[in-house]
Amino acid sequence: MTLIAVLFPWLSFFLRGKIWIGFICLILQCTLIGWLPAAIWAVASRIDERNKNRIRHLERQMRRTMS
Secondary structure (H helix, E strand, O other): OHHHHHHOHHHHHHHOOOHHHHHHHHHHHHOOOOHHHHHHHHHHHHHHHHHHHHHHHHHHHHHHHHO
16 A cells, blocks of 8 residues: 555545545646655555554553453
8 A cells, every 4th residue: 555655646545535635636746746745645644544543443452451
């Protein structure tokens, strides 16, 4: 998925269900200068989403052990 985020940043957003952000990223990527920021944005967004999921998972585990 990270490779997709680097090569096709807009597709990375589409696959995660963020359609409007994907369109904005596609417009940004259409310019040669905007491709690098679009790729960085997609990778950073993916890493942030993965970290949020890990935190939610750990919170659920902590609640289960405390009950």
